[in-house]
């Protein structure tokens with residue numbers, strides 16, 4: 001059983017991922033300060049202790065917790081002190097925004113890893129690479145004490161693909177020993193097989209539906225019975241910011257990364273949906289661009305598109321949270337402001 005210490009736990013993306021991996025684990029403690037994130041976290045993991053402020057975490061606490069693995073999506077704060085304990089964790093999983101790989105914080109972290117005898121691998125990956133129609137390039141670092149091996153050959157490069165393929169046949173029984181994948185010669189560790197089978201069945205489904213891109217359309221992430229009035233973009237936004245919107249519809253096979261500012265700010269915070277797919281967006285926008293002084297007409301034309309925000313459940317689905325989270329009634333009826341830490345989930 002892996003003993004996990006979860007730092008900057010937010011709404012619990014890392015713990016959810018650990019559950020999805022199928023590996024046995026226990027979260028020994030979690031740390032978070034945002035009250036909304038803490039509330040969401042406590043509802044998703046009722047048995048877990050309430051996350052606390054990391055500033056209260058002492059070296060003695062850390063030594064007592066003695067985690068096998070530290071999982072974290074740190075904001076821009078120094079956190080390397082967590083690795084200076086007498087007995088460092090066996091494993092570290094860190095997630096951050098793209099660009100972290102060239103930051104001074106990353107340099108300090110890598111120095112510390114080297115000094116403490118870790119081997120590590122860095123990645124830059126986006127959900128689109130895993131059959132999910134949402135762009136969200138993120139930096140990931142996996143580190144292990146050098147006495148433990150990775151199930152792949154590590155490299156100094158920041159990898160932009162997984163160092164193993166996902167071509168495990170669907171339904172293949174877990175093998176007791178490492179064996180080469182059926183379509184390439186890369187070995188697969190038994191511990192990875194469950195995860196790979198999950199990926200594979202998702203991939204297979206996506207590529208059957210959309211052989212060209214391998215990505216499913218957004219329709220499978222959207223609520224058919226959404227209460228449109230709760231999610232329509234306000235007139236003020238249509239009037240002032242219509243040229244800044246990233247508009248998708250249920251047939252689109254893409255969406256932009258959702259951030260903390262979603263539904264509060266327009267530019268770069270996430271896509272909006274054209275709910276009325278019968279309306280011709282190109283035609284409407286070309287008419288709107290020609291209107292100079294007739295605001296009501298502009299609004300009426302744009303209104304035909306029925307532009308709306310993604311709901312929190314839809315965003316959570318795009319982030320692959322399991323149904324128990326995406327079905328929450330408590331957040332229904334508000335635009336997707338379930339974000340925290342500026343990056344909506346690790």
Ligand SMILES: C[S@@+](CC[C@H](N)C(=O)[O-])C[C@H]1O[C@@H](n2cnc3c(N)ncnc32)[C@H](O)[C@@H]1O
Pocket residue numbers: 008009010011012013014031032033034037052053054055072073074075340341342343344345346
């Ligand atoms: C990038 S987000 C992590 C998101 C997380 N992976 C999730 O699944 O929601 C960083 C988190 O660190 C939290 N944070 C910032 N300062 C903190 C502190 N002093 N103690 C605990 N948490 C803190 C923020 O509130 C934010 O939720």
